[in-house]
Structure formats: C-alpha cells, structure tokens
Amino acid sequence: MRPGMQRSAVSPPQPERQSPARGWVVLAAMVAVAAVLLIAFPEQRDPSIAAFWEFLLEMVWVMPAVLVIMGLFAVWVPKEAVNRYMGRGSGARGMLIALVFGTLPTGPLYAAFPLTKGLLEKGASPANVFVFLAAWACIKIPQELIELQFLGWRFTLARFVSTVIVIVAMSFVFQRLLGAKEGAPDGDV
Amino acid sequence: MNLTVVSINAIALVCLAFSFLKDRAKTAQALRAALKSGIGLAPTLLTILVLIGLVLGFVPLETIARILGEGSGAAGVLTAALLGSILHIPSLVSFPLGGSLMKAGASATVVAVFITTLTMVGFVTFPMEIRVLGKRFTLLRNGLSLVAAVIIGLLVGVIA
Numbered sequence: 001m002r003p004g005m006q007r008s009a010v011s012p013p014q015p016e017r018q019s020p021a022r023g024w025v026v027l028a029a030m031v032a033v034a035a036v037l038l039i040a041f042p043e044q045r046d047p048s049i050a051a052f053w054e055f056l057l058e059m060v061w062v063m064p065a066v067l068v069i070m071g072l073f074a075v076w077v078p079k080e081a082v083n084r085y086m087g088r089g090s091g092a093r094g095m096l097i098a099l100v101f102g103t104l105p106t107g108p109l110y111a112a113f114p115l116t117k118g119l120l121e122k123g124a125s126p127a128n129v130f131v132f133l134a135a136w137a138c139i140k141i142p143q144e145l146i147e148l149q150f151l152g153w154r155f156t157l158a159r160f161v162s163t164v165i166v167i168v169a170m171s172f173v174f175q176r177l178l179g180a181k182e183g184a185p186d187g188d189v
Numbered sequence: 190m191n192l193t194v195v196s197i198n199a200i201a202l203v204c205l206a207f208s209f210l211k212d213r214a215k216t217a218q219a220l221r222a223a224l225k226s227g228i229g230l231a232p233t234l235l236t237i238l239v240l241i242g243l244v245l246g247f248v249p250l251e252t253i254a255r256i257l258g259e260g261s262g263a264a265g266v267l268t269a270a271l272l273g274s275i276l277h278i279p280s281l282v283s284f285p286l287g288g289s290l291m292k293a294g295a296s297a298t299v300v301a302v303f304i305t306t307l308t309m310v311g312f313v314t315f316p317m318e319i320r321v322l323g324k325r326f327t328l329l330r331n332g333l334s335l336v337a338a339v340i341i342g343l344l345v346g347v348i349a
Contacts, residue, residue: 023232030236034243041247048246055241055285059234061194063227065201066281071223072204075215108279110314113321120322130330134337138280138308145197146281150288151300153193155349159301162344170337177329 062149070106070142077104079115086119086132095168098128102135109137126178127171134167230279237282241289254294261299266339269299273306274335277313298346305338 038045082101105112116129124132139160147156208216244253257265278286287300295303310331311318318327 023229023236027232027236027239030239034239037243037247044246046246048242051245051289052238052242055238055289059238059285062197063234064223065198067223067227067230068201068205068220070226071219071221072208072216074222075219076208109308109311110317113318117321126326130333133330134309134334137334138305140280143280143284145200146284147287147304148193149197150284151291155291155297155300155345158297158345158349159304159341162301162341162348163305166337166341166344170333170340174329174333177333178326 058149062146066142066145069145073104073106073142079105083115083118083122086124086128094125094128095131095171098124098132099135099164099168102132103139103141105136106140106142109133112136125175127175130171130174131167134163134171139163230281233279234282237278237286241285245289245293248293250293253290257290257295257299259296261296265296265299266302266342269295269303269342270306270335270338273303273338274310274331275312276307277311278307280308283307296346297349298342301345301349302338302342305341306335309334309338 034048038048082105085097086101112133116133119129119132120126144156144160147159205216208219255261257269261268283304287304290303291297291300315327315331318330322330
C-alpha cells in the first residue's frame with residue numbers, strides 16, 4: 001500500500017530500493033571479511049563468535065514478535081487514517097495527535113515524506129509535522145520493544161521521555177525558522 | 190528468557206488473537222507483511238550482528254570506553270552524532286548496535302545521540318527529502334533534529 005502518495009502531483013520518490021540481492025551480497029562480503037580476520041587472529045575467535053551468538057539469540061527471541069506487531073499495525077492503522085486525522089485540531093490537541101500518530105505507522109522515515117507533504121498541503125502546522133516526523137523516526141512503538149530488549153527499561157524510558165519533551169520544544173523553533181513560508185513545500189518540480 | 194522477552198511475545202500473541210477474531214483476511218495480510226519485512230531485514234540484520242561480533246571480539250573494551258564512554262565528553266557525542274547522521278541502516282537494527290556499544294562501555298548519552306541521529310537525521314535520504322519537501326524544510330528539519338539529538342542524549346545521560 002502506498003497511500004498518501006496519490007494526492008501529490010509529484011511522482012512518489014522511489015527510495016533507492018536496494019534489490020534484495022544486494023543485502024545478501026553485503027552480508028557475504030562481511031562474512032568473508034570476518035572469516036579472514038578470525039583465521040588470521042585465532043585468539044579473537046572465541047570472543048567474537050560468543051558476542052555474535054549472544055546478540056543473535058537476543059534478536060531471535062523478540063524479532064518475530066516485533067515483526068508480527070508491525071504487520072498488524074500496518075493493516076489496522078493504514079496511512080490513510082493518519083492522513084485523515086492529522087492536521088485537524090490545533091494547539092496542544094493537534095500536537096498530541098501528531099505525536100501519537102507518529103508512533104503508530106511502520107516503515108522507514110523516507111516513507112513518511114510524501115505523507116508529510118500531503119499533510120502540509122492540507123494545512124497541518126509545520127510544528128505538528130516536525131513532531132510527527134520525529135516521532136515516526138525514533139519512538140515508534142514496535143521499535144521501542146526492540147530497544148527494551150537491547151538497552152533495558154531505564155534507558156528506553158529515559159530516551160522516550162526526553163525525546164517527547166525535546167521534539168515538542170524544537171518543533172516551535174522549526175516553525176519559527178521556517179517562517180514566512182508557512183510550510184508550503186517548495187519542492188515541486 | 191527474561192521478562193522483556195516474555196512481555197513482547199505475549200503482546201504479539203494477544204494482538205494477533207484479537208486481530209484474528211476481528212478479521213481473518215487482514216490478519217493473514219499482516220502475517221505476510223511480517224514475513225516479507227523479516228526476509229527483507231535479514232541480510233542487514235545479520236551483517237550488523239557479524240560486525241558487532243567482530244567489534245566486541247577485536248576492539249578492546251577500554252578503547253571503546255575511551256572513545257565513547259563517560260569520559261569521552263564532547264568528542265564522544267560528536268563522533269556518535271556524525272556517525273549516526275551518515276550511516277543509513279534500518280532503525281530496528283540501530284538498537285542492537287546501540288546495545289553492543291553500551292555493553293562495550295559507551296555512555297548512555299552517546300548511545301542515545303547515536304540512535305536518535307541514526308533514525309532522525311539522514312544524509313543519504315537528503316536528495317529525496319528535498320525533492321518532496323523542499324530544500325529549506327529539509328535543511329531546517331535535519332539541522333534541528335541534530336541539535337535535538339544532542340539535547341536528548343544529554344537528558345538521557347542525566348535521567349538514565
């Protein structure tokens with residue numbers, strides 16, 4: 001599904017989608033480098049392999065669950081819904097909506113750019129859009145679960161709270177500096 | 190198995206059951222999407238895991254702690270911010286990477302700055318963002334996100 005894009009006249013940006021094969025080639029190269037290093041430095045072999053296994057196991061325990069949660073989010077919170085609700089409501093309410101809706105969808109940040117353009121055209125304030133993009137980038141709910149696993153409750157909670165406070169504050173600076181443009185995207189080609 | 194693992198899997202199961210009861214077709218679609226992104230993510234994930242293994246196996250912990258640890262000060266934060274802005278890896282992968290650095294002695298501040306810039310600031314996606322949202326928007330958003338990341342990192346260092 002690529003909702004949100006149909007409203008923009010510009011052709012949707014094709015993120016330089018790496019072909020699936022490319023990822024495997026990079027992996028093969030990495031494994032080759034690792035093999036050479038581990039053969040050349042036998043005393044480093046055990047700690048390296050131990051660290052690899054440890055992180056692999058931690059990943060295996062949570063990754064399937066997180067992927068399932070992301071998949072469910074993707075079908076139950078379609079991007080059209082975000083487009084429908086965002087940009088309504090102003091002030092604190094609008095910002096809260098932006099924050100919450102930023103944490104719900106899944107997908108890389110660049111997938112949010114076309115959606116953002118649509119929101120700005122619809123009249124969402126630049127501050128709200130800034131919060132939306134920032135929340136999308138670094139405090140998405142499914143991602144926070146992976147963070148819990150690898151960095152613990154304390155760190156995750158601390159980063160979540162700090163992020164919310166700082167991006168809300170920074171969004172006003174953003175809006176101010178963006179200034180006269182009123183958030184109208186000037187990127188039309 | 191720890192509490193986090195149990196909770197995450199329990200949440201997934203409950204959501205899955207709920208979704209299945211409401212709409213089977215959508216649930217199947219969700220599972221297919223999950224499988225697809227899992228397969229898509231696998232090579233990058235494994236590459237980073239091999240890299241983590243090598244870094245933890247080869248680089249002495251004192252070295253990592255010296256460059257990115259509590260005592261590294263502004264230089265550590267700047268290194269993390271720069272690396273995080275330039276590297277372009279899926280955000281899900283940034284957490285094990287951050288976790289390995291933390292384990293190796295990097296400070297909470299540095300790890301938070303690294304994760305935040307990794308996800309919020311993107312040099313690689315600059316051209317795309319400019320094309321869709323304009324130059325002014327892109328430069329301001331990325332610049333302020335960089336500043337925000339450093340402040341977030343400092344706050345995390347105080348709280349965590």
